[in-house]
Amino acid sequence: MNYHIITLGCQMNKNDSERIATILNGMGMESIDTPDHADVVIINTCSVRQAAEDRVSGLTKNLEKIKKQKPDLIVVVTGCLPGRDDNGLLKERLHHVDLYFPIHEIIHLPQRLSELNPALRPMDDLEKDYLALRPTLDNTFQAFVTIQTGCNQFCTYCVVPYARGREINRTVADILAEIKDLASRGYIEITLLGQIVNHYIAPDRELFLADNPYKENDFAKLLWEINKIEGIERIHFTAPHPLYMDDEVIDALTLPKQLNFLHIPVQSGNNEILKNMNRKHTREDFIEIIEKIRKKIPDMAIGTDIIVGFSGETNAQFEETVDLYKQCDFDISYNAQYSTRSGTLADKQFADDVEKKEKKRRWQVLQDHMGKRTEEKNQIYVGKTVSVLVDTYKNGRCGGNSREMKRVDFAGDAALIGTIVHVDIYKAGAWMLWGKACI
Numbered sequence: 001m002n003y004h005i006i007t008l009g010c011q012m013n014k015n016d017s018e019r020i021a022t023i024l025n026g027m028g029m030e031s032i033d034t035p036d037h038a039d040v041v042i043i044n045t046c047s048v049r050q051a052a053e054d055r056v057s058g059l060t061k062n063l064e065k066i067k068k069q070k071p072d073l074i075v076v077v078t079g080c081l082p083g084r085d086d087n088g089l090l091k092e093r094l095h096h097v098d099l100y101f102p103i104h105e106i107i108h109l110p111q112r113l114s115e116l117n118p119a120l121r122p123m124d125d126l127e128k129d130y131l132a133l134r135p136t137l138d139n140t141f142q143a144f145v146t147i148q149t150g151c152n153q154f155c156t157y158c159v160v161p162y163a164r165g166r167e168i169n170r171t172v173a174d175i176l177a178e179i180k181d182l183a184s185r186g187y188i189e190i191t192l193l194g195q196i197v198n199h200y201i202a203p204d205r206e207l208f209l210a211d212n213p214y215k216e217n218d219f220a221k222l223l224w225e226i227n228k229i230e231g232i233e234r235i236h237f238t239a240p241h242p243l244y245m246d247d248e249v250i251d252a253l254t255l256p257k258q259l260n261f262l263h264i265p266v267q268s269g270n271n272e273i274l275k276n277m278n279r280k281h282t283r284e285d286f287i288e289i290i291e292k293i294r295k296k297i298p299d300m301a302i303g304t305d306i307i308v309g310f311s312g313e314t315n316a317q318f319e320e321t322v323d324l325y326k327q328c329d330f331d332i333s334y335n336a337q338y339s340t341r342s343g344t345l346a347d348k349q350f351a352d353d354v355e356k357k358e359k360k361r362r363w364q365v366l367q368d369h370m371g372k373r374t375e376e377k378n379q380i381y382v383g384k385t386v387s388v389l390v391d392t393y394k395n396g397r398c399g400g401n402s403r404e405m406k407r408v409d410f411a412g413d414a415a416l417i418g419t420i421v422h423v424d425i426y427k428a429g430a431w432m433l434w435g436k437a438c439i
């Protein structure tokens with residue numbers, strides 16, 4: 001029996017798909033690269049933008065053709081779309097779907113599959129909490145580790161609190177056991193995932209070691225404990241919220257294994273827009289955080305997320321976002337054009353009233369500034385040596401990320417994948433550094 005998983009959306013969805021693979025492998029099934037000959041197809045959905053939901057509809061339509069030739073194909077839709085579909089209206093847009101449930105119900109998948117096809121045997125000893133399932137990874141050196149799911153913030157534009165529910169934190173015991181196991185199997189880079197990762201609240205904080213130097217923030221404490229795990233060489237996390245970026249978390253960025261990169265969403269540089277987004281911080285708060293970080297770690301690369309054209313955003317308010325971008329001097333920004341999402345507070349309270357053309361113009365202003373400034377900033381790496389975790393190889397060239405999450409390309413061989421290589425940089429563009437491996 002074969003399965004094929006289609007994953008849409010963020011790293012957390014990718015990590016969830018790795019757990020789904022663990023379940024299906026445990027049922028004796030094998031993963032295949034296309035849906036054409038699969039017995040079970042899982043679509044792990046994203047709901048953040050309308051385009052992502054439209055894609056699910058298109059995917060189920062394509063599968064319908066395969067299902068006509070193979071009527072016993074089981075199509076499963078899980079992830080964020082069913083999670084926020086309280087009244088079943090979103091499901092009506094999908095084509096033939098056999099199973100439809102939110103991600104935390106994935107622990108019932110074996111039972112539900114075996115009810116549809118008795119040849120698929122259920123598993124007895126499945127974890128009750130889906131986050132406790134160990135992911136099946138497709139590489140041997142880099143792993144995502146989800147420490148928290150759900151969100152209590154209710155930013156007005158965001159579907160996550162509806163799609164994933166309220167915040168749930170994994171235990172310190174479970175997180176450290178997973179990372180120690182990864183380290184013992186040779187994994188060297190860990191990315192901690194959480195919707196507001198720096199709001200991690202340990203259900204078993206008594207397990208933190210007595211000599212842990214952090215006293216208030218459980219996330220800072222957790223980073224310190226993970227830094228002590230032998231074998232792990234690079235630690236990264238995403239995504240923190242400015243509200244919880246306190247002095248302990250900022251200090252923990254200096255721990256030896258932390259990557260020299262922080263991704264911290266700001267969304268807007270105007271206080272009225274931030275208030276309407278329910279972000280609970282001001283532009284001044286955000287700038288102060290960036291200043292504190294740069295004071296502690298002057299060469300840290302910093303990225304952000306920005307939404308342009310939120311309800312009622314004037315050009316003057318947008319210009320404040322451009323100004324904030326310049327003040328913070330980001331290395332990268334994931335810029336999005338606002339579109340209302342059904343069920344969110346913004347959809348109920350505000351009109352999506354900035355014209356599409358204007359949203360696109362504002363987006364382009366940020367994109368142009370980012371491309372120009374990032375290329376300028378990257379020139380500081382020319383003549384320097386960066387440390388790269390190699391993750392790809394093609395035609396005599398290796399690729400990987402530096403500790404600043406800059407993409408680096410250099411001549412090498414496939415055996416370097418999964419190792420850390422020091423590379424002398426001789427050329428820099430906006431999205432690539434080119435170098436020569438140090439011998």
Ligand code: SF4
Nearest residue numbers: 151153154155158160
């Ligand atoms: S913090 Fe805001 S944007 Fe982030 S997941 Fe929670 S509600 Fe969504």
